[in-house]
Amino acid sequence: MTAVAPRTERRTRANGIELAWDSFGDPEAPPLLLVMGLGAQMVAWDDAFCAALAQAGGHHVIRFDNRDIGHSTHLPHAGVPDIQALMLQAMAGRPLQVPYTLRDMADDCAGLLDALGIARAHVVGASMGGAIGQEMAIHHPGRMRSLTSIMSSTGDPALPPPTPEALAVLFAPAPTSFEAYLPHHAKLWRVLRGPDAFPLDEARDAERAQLAFLRGLNPGGVARQLAAVFASGNRKPALRAVQVPTLVIHGDVDPLVPVACGIDVAEAIPGATLLRIPRMGHALPIAMWPQIIEAIAAHTARAARRADH
Template sequence: MQVKANGITLEVQDHGDTANPALILIRGLGTQLVHWPENLITGFVAAGFRTIIFDNRDVGLSTRFDTATAPAEADDIIAKALAGEEIRAAYSLSDMACDVIGLMDTLDIGRAHIFGISMGGAIAQLLAIQHPERILTDTLVMTTCRPLVERGAVAELLPKLVAREDASLEAAQDALVAEYGIWGSPGYPASEAYIRAQAQAAYLRGGPKAAGINRQLLATMSAPDRRPALKALDLPCCVIHGLDDTLIPPDLGAEIAAHIKGSSHHAIKGMGHIITPMLAPEIVRIVSEFVRQKA
């Protein structure tokens, strides 16, 4: 369904009993709601959550910002970054956090449990920092609290993250298979048939579109250092990170947990930077137990 939130339109799926506590899942860079494993959603529903998933702005069936003046071409972004130029973003991760608050307002959800992965984990941090009165618990998965540029040399990192248009379904499928090979969870592998089906589902929903992904990347690049604010956070937080994450090293997940007083930290062997169907039951178990302990 289409939902008006924060002045834009978000594509949303609402699963489970609406009388149950709401759990809102936030995707990472460039990905769509169809990239959540189905058994992750059904697992959360079975655990007693009203489970809400959605397309972030600029991907899938949510509002695109194609008229924005911010750069969206991969080579342009890389060139400006290497030259040390300030790159103006079309919107911020705080704007994307406000999208979630707008979604909650439209669905008449006063407070919710939040679960964010990667870029979505950064958005989840900003929700806890800027809108704590709306958050019951915050689960931060495969993410970091540092500014993106602090994670390594721009010349090494940006080419791995910028997007270029895929001209065909087969190219999009090949690209996702390659991503699973680089960023995936080696202890919890996914079949190539599953990955190709996932890529097809995303492709048929109007994606991936490189411009939108790159605008999300610029928002991530412009996000502030969250370490000082996390130290003052008084909110139940669960940090989950893979010990085999080749995109965001596991020590950066441990750093988040170290900054949040009383947080729960789970480092999972065999988990990389993608939640696969094999990994989903363990994620559901950790989050469900964490929420029960904090309820």
Template sequence: MRLQANGITIEAEDTGDARRPAVLLVMGLGMQLVAWPAAFIQGLWDAGFRVVRFDNRDVGLSQSFDELGVPNLVVESIRHRFGLRVRAPYTLADMANDAFGVLDALKIERAHVVGMSMGGMIAQRMALAAPDRIQSLTSIMSSSGARFLPGPKPPVLRALLARPKDSSEDAVVDHTMALLRLIASPAYPHDEVVVRERVRAAVRRAYRPAGTQRQMAAVVADSKRARELATMRVPTLVIHGRDDPLVPFACGEDTARRIPHARLVALHGMGHDLPPGVVDLLLQAIVPHLRQTRGG
């Protein structure tokens, strides 16, 4: 469904049933709402929750911001390393307001918020901005954004910054698959044929690399969030894979340390993806967290 949220157009999907407590899923960098595994959504529904997911701005079927241009990520990364202000077309706070706009459009006053990777950062921004609207926070494979945390392993960073050899569908799918192999969970392998089919379907739905670059600039520019997390008063669960080559485990540890009373769940053999085995483990950790915080 197409919603008007925070003054822009956002594509969203909602399992419905306003009698159930709502869980808002916030996806990561450049990823679409279809990246949430069906088994994860079904698991939350079976546990008694209404599940809402959406395309972040600049990806999927939500509004694009091509008129803002494409940031030079190399230059902005250097500015970030030296503590200079990063120039981003928009901010994670703007993206958090988009998420609140989705809740407003669906007339949801309070929600549990589950964010993955960049989505975890957006969820943190939501909890800082309006804690009265956040029933609970779950931050998965994410980070506080502190400047001196470890970054991606070199092969992963090179793959992340590389471009497909051409603009054909096959080239884009091959390029995406190469990155996914590098960040995959070593103890929970995917069926590569199934993954390739999902990637191809996502590319056909929408392929907007410039939007991903603008989102990446927003992530790098959000340099003050780490210090602000000490003020957070939302029940928080932090889940992170010990074998994450994109956002290392130290980032999850740091996030949990900075948020008062946050609980950290470390998953051995988990990388930076959501294969079936990892989905099962996530549900085992998240569902009790949601139920324990249902009353506020």
């Protein structure tokens, strides 16, 4: 894997908070915003993946820490939600009182584009980041050149749930010592990557765990993000009116967000393209980067051609 020069991280005021971000590729190239998932910092978009995506698509790739994670603003004053109580309220169909929603996080994305002087960007979101991208397509379509929603869902409660094992690792509290965090991180990704072995990723697990740990964990922020997911409900009716060119990427063996959820996103958004990847779970395995990057680059190129006509 080609080494990538260290990035210069910046913090920018956006939507009333500060967001940490960095970028890859030519700043004059068409911008592409990467949005990460629940509790995941921007470095979960691997440096080499970002550099390859910038090169393949001719993009200025921007990644950032969502609110309440990494080096972006943390919101401890908002309190730590009772996730179990919220789940019960959601199942009963009652409205949830939460610190913020995925729409607020989509507003963060639009605010970051504002702060960077970007009128419109390609948006690529993974997991919760895909749901945030969908919220952008619903509420900020004029800011988007295209959407790529990876391993995400419409939020329809009728869709299949995660496997018990995936739920267990998702809800397992992150240890506070690095020695305990290493095996916790390895087990989490061993489950989320699915039944197959991915030796290239397993070899990087310790390095990735160290990077996340040193940048700082925020369990309260993860709980608030999870509350935002629960409170944001079913996007499916609103997605039927989305006109943003959309690509949906989903793994066939995703244990956390089953493939039926990705199919549902693709069926909900008019004209969306679906790419199902065999053997891929709830992760972006190194061995599958070429296929994923090629699909995103082809999609953004199609969207650009469509916009020109």
